[in-house]
Amino acid sequence: MTDLSVIVAGVRFANPLVLASGIWGTTPELLERAARAGAGAVTAKTCTPAPRAGHRNPTAVDWGHGLLNAMGLPNPGADEETALLAEARRRLAPLGVPLIASIAADSVDGFAEAAAAVSRARPDLIEVNISCPNVADSHGEMFAASPRAAAQATRAAKGATAIPCLVKLSPQVYDIAAIARAVAEAGADGITAINTLAGMLVDAETGLPVLANRTGGISGPALKPLALRCVYEVSAAVGIPVIGTGGVASGLDAIEMLSVGATAVGVGTAVAVSSGDGAFARIVDELGGWMLARGIEHLDELRGRAHRARGGTAVPGTRETRLPPVPGWRPHEG
Ligand code: SIN
Numbered sequence: 428m429t430d431l432s433v434i435v436a437g438v439r440f441a442n443p444l445v446l447a448s449g450i451w452g453t454t455p456e457l458l459e460r461a462a463r464a465g466a467g468a469v470t471a472k473t474c475t476p477a478p479r480a481g482h483r484n485p486t487a488v489d490w491g492h493g494l495l496n497a498m499g500l501p502n503p504g505a506d507e508e509t510a511l512l513a514e515a516r517r518r519l520a521p522l523g524v525p526l527i528a529s530i531a532a533d534s535v536d537g538f539a540e541a542a543a544a545v546s547r548a549r550p551d552l553i554e555v556n557i558s559c560p561n562v563a564d565s566h567g568e569m570f571a572a573s574p575r576a577a578a579q580a581t582r583a584a585k586g587a588t589a590i591p592c593l594v595k596l597s598p599q600v601y602d603i604a605a606i607a608r609a610v611a612e613a614g615a616d617g618i619t620a621i622n623t624l625a626g627m628l629v630d631a632e633t634g635l636p637v638l639a640n641r642t643g644g645i646s647g648p649a650l651k652p653l654a655l656r657c658v659y660e661v662s663a664a665v666g667i668p669v670i671g672t673g674g675v676a677s678g679l680d681a682i683e684m685l686s687v688g689a690t691a692v693g694v695g696t697a698v699a700v701s702s703g704d705g706a707f708a709r710i711v712d713e714l715g716g717w718m719l720a721r722g723i724e725h726l727d728e729l730r731g732r733a734h735r736a737r738g739g740t741a742v743p744g745t746r747e748t749r750l751p752p753v754p755g756w757r758p759h760e761g
Pocket of ligand 1: 500501560562622644
């Protein structure tokens, strides 16, 4: 019997796949759709204490290896977001799929304010987004950029809610393990690693930046090696669960993410760009089939294998992104 369930900060997901924040907003119908499509948990779009209009268009571009986005955290503000979260929760509860609210702020107090507001909707978890590369914080850099600021934001959110908090880290730091330790010591119940990495695309003909914000966050396949390295370092540094996010589009990608120490696996760009909500059932089926074929009954057997290995492998990882169906694996039922 293959068991794909995981526990993240005391919350059970039927499978490890998590709809990443920002992919389908906080529209309750879309979050429900992701749940019905097979997500183990769903994350809402980040909200801030006050409404934000976000950046001008163009805000996102598919550049062939993933997405570059600079939405600028558009959201209706924490109070209005809370009403959407409450409706999303009402729809998700009968499906047994946990809801993860997401908050950000440009000041320490703002994290407390947003955490208190969204808690009224009783999400299962709160993701504390200290790592958006597309907005300026009041102190001039991302909270995720320094252990001290990251810990302050974490402490503020934790102090304002009884709901477990996951802190979302940036890959754009010298030592992500130091940031992870700081947020864990400040009370984080888990970590989401990683947010996007700031990048830029330029139109060769005009020489102009493609995005109105000029720079944006890189996500999708191009990010996977970076995400694997970060999750590896973070999970070695802290004893709290990590949702490994960045470039996961297949069962093999998910297996790799679990192998470097993730407890659960975020899926974002694959849903937004290539596979739509079909990504969830496909990845679950690929993951379950792969485990069944190898007699692996629980994800615990996969988790952290890269930490236990002593050396490298002479065999390069397969480049296949689709795994053949495995006889005997019960396909996802939707
Ligand atoms: C954005 O809204 O600009 C992206 C959000 C994020 O990367 O945290």
